[in-house]
Amino acid sequence: MPIKFGTDGWRDIIAEDFTYENVRTVARAHAQALREEGARSVVVGFDTRFQGRGFAGVVAGVMAEQGLDVLLAPEYLPTPALSFAVVHHGAGGGVMITASHNPPQYSGYKVKGSYGGSATPAVITRIERALAQPQTYGGARGTVQPLDIRQAYYAQLDRQLDLPALRAYRGRVLHDAMGGAACGWLTGYARHAGLGFEIEEVHGRPDPLFHGVNPEPVPQSLTELSARLAGETGRALGVVTDGDADRVGAVVAGGQFFNSHQIFAVLLRHLHGRGLRGRVVKTVSGSRVIELLSERLGLELLETPVGFKYITDAFLEGQRDESRAVMIGGEESGGLASRGHIPERDGLLNSLLLIEAVAASGHSLPELFEQIEREVSFRHVYDRADLHLSPSFDKAALMQEAAELRAVAGLGVERVNTADGVKLSLQGGASVMFRASGTEPVVRIYVEAQSDAEVRALLDEAVGRTKKHDPLVEP
Known part of the structure; x- marks a missing residue:
């Protein structure tokens, strides 16, 4: 089944892979992971996206079937209010039906920990393990109650x-x-x-x-x-x-x-x-x-x-x-x-x-x-480019080239940071960062310098170098 978790949950296109059936499957695995942690309750909310209420209702139903007591938002809810509700009510976790800033055709299943924040990698790993090794639940059913959190x-x-x-x-x-x-x-x-x-x-x-x-x-x-x-x-x-x-x-x-x-x-x-x-x-x-x-x-x-x-x-x-x-x-x-x-x-x-x-x-x-x-004593000028490339894009070659650069737009490289992508610290406090998506052929380039002209020159060169590694994109 085409379900892939990202940084704090799963996002997909509505009616293609983000379907009621797949949402039920993810909710069942999440409930299993919560029960393994000893959780007894969960909070469920949704944003203003298409069918948000319906997807949230499906999640609540599955969670209750799996023995968890559910607090379900009756209306659309900001994610931070959902996260606060998890802590306020002492729940074992939260689910927010949202694709955040993604285009309207997307929806998503955001996972929140008992502490009221983004799911840690350990939480996501437990859900993925439950997806791969589902278990049958035969215990008592939980309840579904409306969530009222606005005033709190x-x-x-x-x-x-x-x-x-x-x-x-x-x-x-x-x-x-x-x-x-x-x-x-x-x-x-x-x-x-x-x-x-x-x-x-x-x-x-x-x-x-x-x-x-x-x-x-x-x-x-x-x-x-x-x-x-x-x-x-x-x-x-x-x-x-x-x-x-x-x-x-x-x-x-x-x-x-x-x-x-x-x-x-x-x-x-x-x-x-x-x-x-x-x-x-x-x-x-x-x-x-x-x-x-x-x-x-x-x-x-x-x-x-x-x-x-x-x-x-x-x-x-x-x-x-x-x-x-x-x-x-x-x-x-x-x-x-x-x-x-x-x-x-x-x-x-x-x-x-x-x-x-x-x-x-x-x-x-x-x-x-x-x-x-x-x-x-630093003037901040900033710009960013998001490049949507072809499946033929050679991410590894770009990152290797970037890490070996000694200058960009005439500014010498003083430090190379490879903690996430490649960030080059340049003379005069400027920087260029190349970061490729792990799930799609997209490269984001972040540039900071102290003048508009420097930012433009750095971004133009970085974009040109990136496109060279995609045989299907004109430089």
Whole structure:
């Protein structure tokens, strides 16, 4: 059966491989793995994708048949609220029917651990083992009850935020939910917390087609939000959540995109200023600004391969050993978690923290980031290319060539990192990273430098070198 697990679950095209039959099979294996761990209950939720409610109902039914008590969300639910519900109710794990930021034709089965975060590799391995060696269950049936988590989740957000600063803010704020699972949740929180400003909704109506875009907080999907902010000046900002609301993005006054590296840096500086301490965790594709800022603030930095599961592991280690506690962890795609909350990406909390940073400082997000650039003496310019290649693409040859390069666009290579793909640290603090997908012929190229011209030259050369290794793609 064509079921392949990725970083924290399984994703496939609806009606091709993501079918009721396959979902039943995965849910049965997951239930078996949960029972082996001694779990007695599970939380199940879904986003706004096509047939999400139906797939979630199938999962709940199978889990109950397998002896687990199920809390099933009656309506679409943000992934971070689902993850919080797992901890809040003491469940053995969670299932979120979502394909996150993937195109509308996809759905997925995201697995959450009992700690309320991305499934660790050990959890996924147990499910895969149960898929390969299914067992018959003959015990008592579990129950299915409706999940009511909104108010408890809002109360958890209250504990993470500087409410006096937020309540005093009077700037313009827009939220682009992209038709996804955060629709109505941020405006609902504003009413709950008595915030003194209105959050204007963009694409706030749930839509399985995500209003015609892929539900990912990237510039090409945010044209309407950018247009609404194009004529604004000052501290006005737009926050963005992806399809299942675990990732965050931002657009600032003037309609300019504020990228994930900038968001990470601003939240790191802001949380440190609020008195939070601990390690900083970034994936290898993250910005040099995070490294320099962590060093300046005297914070230990841990760098991991790409994938939030590695950041989750670091948070869990910190929960076991206070001396290893993590203050903030984040990835290039906009997923961030912070100390005191669940070890999970939370686009809603991070949206509110961005507003809080502006409210507390009296400065716009670009102004806050410019202050950081001055502090660390590094100007951040960034771009990325996602190359969809043919099945003939020679991944191994590209990675070997990349690892042996001594210069790119005239900048000498100072360090080679092969922890995940190949990342080349270059003269002047620039970097180029090549990372190939393990499941499809896609290569992602990440470039950071201190000028637009350098970034363009580095990206052009890296793209050209990559295409040379695909005989069916014109260079």
